[in-house]
Amino acid sequence: MSVSQAIEPFKSGELGIVEWLEHACPAGTGPWSLGVGDDAAILQTKPDHELVFTTDMVLEDACFRLIEAGPRVVGRKALAVNLSDLAAMGAEPVGCLVSLALPKSATQTMAVEIMAGILELARQYHCPVVGGDTNTWRGPLAVGITAIGQAKAGNSKRRSGARAGDWIMVTGPLGGSILGHHLDFEPRLDAAKVLSDYPIHALIDISDGLSLDLWRVCRASHCGAILNASAIPITPAAYRETELQHAGVRAGTPLQHALSDGEDFELLFAISPEDGAQLLNHWPETIAKPIHVGECVAEQGLFLREGTTTVPLQPSGWEHGFETNT
Amino acid sequence: MSVSQAIEPFKSGELGIVEWLEHACPAGTGPWSLGVGDDAAILQTKPDHELVFTTDMVLEDACFRLIEAGPRVVGRKALAVNLSDLAAMGAEPVGCLVSLALPKSATQTMAVEIMAGILELARQYHCPVVGGDTNTWRGPLAVGITAIGQAKAGNSKRRSGARAGDWIMVTGPLGGSILGHHLDFEPRLDAAKVLSDYPIHALIDISDGLSLDLWRVCRASHCGAILNASAIPITPAAYRETELQHAGVRAGTPLQHALSDGEDFELLFAISPEDGAQLLNHWPETIAKPIHVGECVAEQGLFLREGTTTVPLQPSGWEHGFETNT
Numbered sequence A, B: 001m002s003v004s005q006a007i008e009p010f011k012s013g014e015l016g017i018v019e020w021l022e023h024a025c026p027a028g029t030g031p032w033s034l035g036v037g038d039d040a041a042i043l044q045t046k047p048d049h050e051l052v053f054t055t056d057m058v059l060e061d062a063c064f065r066l067i068e069a070g071p072r073v074v075g076r077k078a079l080a081v082n083l084s085d086l087a088a089m090g091a092e093p094v095g096c097l098v099s100l101a102l103p104k105s106a107t108q109t110m111a112v113e114i115m116a117g118i119l120e121l122a123r124q125y126h127c128p129v130v131g132g133d134t135n136t137w138r139g140p141l142a143v144g145i146t147a148i149g150q151a152k153a154g155n156s157k158r159r160s161g162a163r164a165g166d167w168i169m170v171t172g173p174l175g176g177s178i179l180g181h182h183l184d185f186e187p188r189l190d191a192a193k194v195l196s197d198y199p200i201h202a203l204i205d206i207s208d209g210l211s212l213d214l215w216r217v218c219r220a221s222h223c224g225a226i227l228n229a230s231a232i233p234i235t236p237a238a239y240r241e242t243e244l245q246h247a248g249v250r251a252g253t254p255l256q257h258a259l260s261d262g263e264d265f266e267l268l269f270a271i272s273p274e275d276g277a278q279l280l281n282h283w284p285e286t287i288a289k290p291i292h293v294g295e296c297v298a299e300q301g302l303f304l305r306e307g308t309t310t311v312p313l314q315p316s317g318w319e320h321g322f323e324t325n326t
Helices: A013-024 A071-087 A108-124 A189-195 A210-221 A236-244 A254-260 A273-282 B013-024 B071-087 B108-124 B189-195 B210-221 B236-244 B254-260 B273-282
Strands: A032-034 A041-044 A049-059 A092-103 A129-137 A142-152 A167-170 A202-205 A224-228 A267-271 A291-297 A301-306 A309-312 B032-034 B041-044 B049-059 B092-103 B129-137 B142-152 B167-170 B202-205 B224-228 B267-271 B291-297 B301-306 B309-312
Touching: A041 A092, A041 A129, A049 A071, A049 B092, A049 B129, A049 B142, A071 A092, A071 A108, A071 A142, A071 A189, A071 A202, A092 A108, A092 A189, A092 B049, A092 B142, A108 A129, A108 A142, A129 B049, A142 B049, A142 B092, A142 B142, A167 A273, A189 A267, A202 A210, A210 A224, A210 A254, A210 A267, A210 A301, A236 A254, A267 A273, B041 B092, B041 B129, B049 B071, B071 B092, B071 B108, B071 B142, B071 B189, B071 B202, B092 B108, B092 B189, B108 B129, B108 B142, B167 B273, B189 B267, B202 B210, B210 B224, B210 B254, B210 B267, B210 B301, B236 B254, B267 B273
Parallel strands: A092 A129, A224 A301, B092 B129, B224 B301
Antiparallel strands: A032 A041, A041 B049, A049 A142, A049 B041, A092 A142, A167 A267, A167 A291, A202 A267, A224 A291, A301 A309, B032 B041, B049 B142, B092 B142, B167 B267, B167 B291, B202 B267, B224 B291, B301 B309
C-alpha cells in the first residue's frame, strides 16, 4: 500500500481516525496477530529472540517548530527518534504504537499528514503501526511513540560493557543538527544491523551530544574515555553554526558543537581494537563507514587529546528534564 | 521497596530523574533483563505466550484537572486506563513505559508525585516501569503510557467474536464517572483473570460509554444487541448527576448516564448463555459478580428493551478525537 492510498480522508471524530488507521495499518501482518482497532495489539513471540522497547515523545516548540517543519516531518521525526533507540540496542524494528495529542485547532489534514510521515518511515523500516491513541486538547502538538524491536536472544547491545583499551567509534559526522538534520536524519538501523554481527561492548545513539552520551556509556561501564579531537568528524552545519552564532544557537567552535550539540542520532560504540579493525575492513560499501574517535581508559572521566596535550573534558549536551546547570 | 522509599528526592535535570527512576524501577526483575537507564528495555519472551500492547495518554483539562486531582492521582489514572485495556484483552500486565511532558512550571515534587502514583499502582498489579522519557515544555501536563501484557497463546480476548444469542455482561455499575470514579477506578484485572478461563466471545472495557463500546463490539462482530433497561446496573453517582445537572455534566436520566457516560472502566463481554450461567455459579466471592444486561442478536444495530417495548438505541458516548456529532 502506498502512502498516497493511505492518506484518503477519514470521517470526523475518533471513530473516523481509528477506521482510517485500521485501513492504513492492516493487522495480521508478520508476527502481529492483531493490530489497530481493538483494545490492544497482539504479538506472537519467538523463543530465540528478545524484545526491546523504547518510548519517546516529541513536543511542539521543544523538539520541533510546527510552522517550520510541517506535520509530516514532525510525524517522521517522532518515529525516527524511536527507531534510533532501537538501532542503539542493535535491534530490528517489529512495530510501534502512536499517541497523538492534537491542538483543538488541528485540522484533519494535519492529523493525516502526521500519520503519513510516520507511516512512510514505518514502511521504509518494516515497523508497522499496531496501535494508537488520538486526542484533542488545549495544549500544543505532542506525538508519543513506543517502538518494539527484536534481537537474537542475548544479542541486544547495552551501554554498560565498554572496557579500557576499547576503540570508541561513531557512525557519522556530528554537530549543527539544529540547522535541519534533527528533522530529517536517518535512524542508523542499517549500521546497527552490521554491528549486530560483531562483539560490540557498548552501544548508544548520540541524542544529547557526543560528550554527554559518551559520559553515559562510561558511567554505565565504570571506565573513562579519551577523545581524539582531530579524529572527530564534524558536519558542515557545525561550521555554519559557528559562523552564524544566531539567537538560539549556542556559541562555540565547530569542534565544540560536534562535542555537545544534541540530536545527531549517529551511533556511538565501544569495540576491541582487533574487532574494530576487522569491522573497518569488512564494512559494506553502501553504508557510511564508522570513524574511530578515541579510546576507553581505566581512569574515570572524559578527556580530550588535542595534538600532544590531553585535558579533562566536561560532558555537556542537551538535557530534556528540568532546567539544570549539570 | 515501598513507595515512600521510592520517592526520595532526585538531583535536578534529566539525569537526576533517570537515576531516580533506575532506583525506583529496578531492572532485571521477572522477564525483564534490562529496564530503565539504557536506550530501551529488554523482555525475555516465552514461546507459549502472546504479548499484548496498548498505549493511552492522559491530558490536562481533557482527562483530568490537575488542580483538583493532584499529580499522584493523575499518575495513577494514566496507568489505570492502560491496565484497563490489558484487562479488556484478558491479558496480565508484564510492564510499562512512561512518557512525561511536564509544564515548564512543574516542580520536581510534581514529577515525583506523578511517578509515585504510577509506581504504586504498578506494584499493586505487578507491572514494572521499564522505560520512559521525561521532557519539559510550554504545554500543559501530558502523561503517556504504553503497557505490555501477556496471555496464553491464542487466549487474548478480542472484540470481534460475539454471536447472536450470546449474553452481554458487565462487571459493575455504570454512569456518573465524571463525579470522581474516573480518577480512582480499579482496572478490572482480577475479573479479567477469572474470565480468561472461560470461552469469552468478545471483551472490551467501557471507556467511552456502554452503548458506544457495545456498538464497537457489535460492529467488530457483525451482529446487533438488545440491552435490557431494567438489568443495567446504575451507580449512585449517575443518580447524583441527574439531580445536579450542573455545568459540564450532560443532562439525562440515570439510565441515560449509565448508557452513555464515559470512563466507567468496567468490562463488557459476550458469552454463550450456558457459559454465562456457569460463570455466575462459580464466580469468586472476593470479586464483584458480573451482571447480565442483554443479548446479542443477528439483526445489526443496538436496541433497548424497556418493559414490553423494544426501541432502537443510538450509540452515544465520549469521543476523544475531533469535535463531532456522531
